[in-house]
Amino acid sequence: MAGDEDLRQLARSADVVVFHSPVTDLGGLDEQLEESGHNWRAIEMGMGSSESREQFRRLKAMTGRGTLPQVFVEGRFVGGLQAAKASLNERAGGSTAAAGWMGYLGLLPFLATAIGVWFGPAWAAGWLAAYGAVILSFIGAIYWGLAMSRPGASPEWFYASVVPALVAWAALLVPAIVGLPVIAAGFIGWRVWESREAAGALPRWFRRLRTVLTSGAVLALVGGWLALLPFTGTG
Known part of the structure; x- marks a missing residue:
């Protein structure tokens, strides 16, 4: 459906995409993303309109997760804040080591x-x-x-x-x-x-x-x- 495809495009619109509510505390994930230099964006999903509620319903159907925030890394759903931090740390560790080795060599x-x-x-x-x-x-x-x-x-x-x-x-x-x-x-x-x-x-x-x-x-x-x-x- 067109709405599902629009949501997938949003999830792929940056290296890291965070869907969150107006009252979500990102728990330092935003600082980590800024520090790491990632291209990222936060998409607020307020429940004040039927359009936002429908978008959230489609998001839940797509990910199987019923709460916010939900984080996508390179278009792939990784979970909530802790799962996103773990995924980013794992990726950073590999790239840091590779860049260091090649740089010093x-x-x-x-x-x-x-x-x-x-x-x-x-x-x-x-x-x-x-x-x-x-x-x-x-x-x-x-x-x-x-x-x-x-x-x-x-x-x-x-x-x-x-x-x-x-x-x-x-x-x-x-x-x-x-x-x-x-x-x-x-x-x-x-x-x-x-x-x-x-x-x-x-x-x-x-x-x-x-x-x-x-x-x-x-x-x-x-x-x-x-x-x-x-x-x-x-x-």
């Missing part, structure tokens, strides 16, 4: 190529610059994806997301002695932009991870650059 090429510049051939600096350029472009592209997935996101996110790639490309057009500090400055500048313009879109754990990874990348880039200075006659 991503620092290894920075470390290896920076050491290579010190103890290996000078052209290892080109490898360090190339890897830094790839990662700088990658972290900018995160915001293109976020802007596409969040209705109402600022158009500035699309514009800003291509800046790191342009900085990285320009840095590869010049010698590594110039390009390495340019890429390092790109990482620092982008982290500053994130903290000012997009912090609300990122969960706290990811903001902390980004700071640590940015610091590691910048240290490697600057370390490789310092190794080149004796060959330029400026160190």
